[in-house]
């Protein structure tokens with residue numbers, strides 16, 4: 595019988611810790627500030643941004659949303675980032691992904707002041723991650739590491755296979771795991787004989803972006819499986835990249851979708867904002 599890695603529960607526990615840390619900061623006259631820039635009307639992004647607002651305000655973060663028009667120019671976005679870079683009340687700035695085609699995502703990410711780059715997507719923070727130096731690191735991998743810690747699952751000396759090579763999840767996930775002494779294999783949609791690799795994983799992390807792609811025959815018996823996917827099946831139901839019904843017969847622990855990695859992504863973001871505010875103290 596599989597055990598669920600409950601991201602909703604782990605996020606609630608983390609929020610209790612965050613509220614306490616923010617109360618301590620407020621006693622010193624510091625309120626952590628997070629600016630979220632949402633460009634356009636992507637419906638999933640609007641849900642994620644709403645969830646972030648609810649969680650941030652619950653723990654006492656000053657949350658500011660800048661909702662910009664779908665056809666906004668890159669110059670206008672860069673001007674807003676420049677203003678926020680100089681705002682002493684803002685500790686972290688993030689631009690919700692994806693952005694419309696007229697916006698150069700890399701340019702925008704790298705316009706955010708390195709210390710306020712709460713997503714850790716700037717080239718500077720990516721370099722810090724891959725050279726095992728302190729910096730800001732992306733929310734989803736950060737949240738996954740925290741989820742594993744809350745369930746006392748150590749990654750050290752484990753073989754972790756990461757399926758997916760995005761800048762938001764796969765690549766930074768591999769970096770954080772290496773820094774935590776895991777043996778990491780990276781794979782992706784074009785890896786030949788993927789199942790032969792994933793079957794070797796003590797911990798399998800899947801962010802491939804294809805609904806229910808990973809079935810039981812990709813999974814080592816009794817392994818831990820983390821599903822980062824968020825897709826809609828033909829009936830419109832939210833499903834992950836992992837086929838929950840078959841994999842739950844094989845794995846020892848598995849994240850559900852929803853209620854697994856999603857809430858922990860927000861946890862990773864809030865934690866990074868608080869760490870930045872604590873540096874002001």
Ligand SMILES: Nc1nc2c(c(=O)[nH]1)N[C@@H](CN(C=O)c1ccc(C(=O)N[C@@H](CCC(=O)O)C(=O)O)cc1)CN2
Pocket residue numbers: 641642645688689690691692713732733734762824832851852853854855856857859860
């Ligand atoms: N700038 C960024 N953009 C995006 C990131 C990111 O880390 N930085 N990650 C994802 C989206 N994301 C955070 O922004 C995110 C995804 C999912 C959830 C979440 O709460 N999921 C819920 C289900 C929500 C639903 O009903 O659809 C769950 O899994 O339980 C929060 C945040 C892409 N963009």
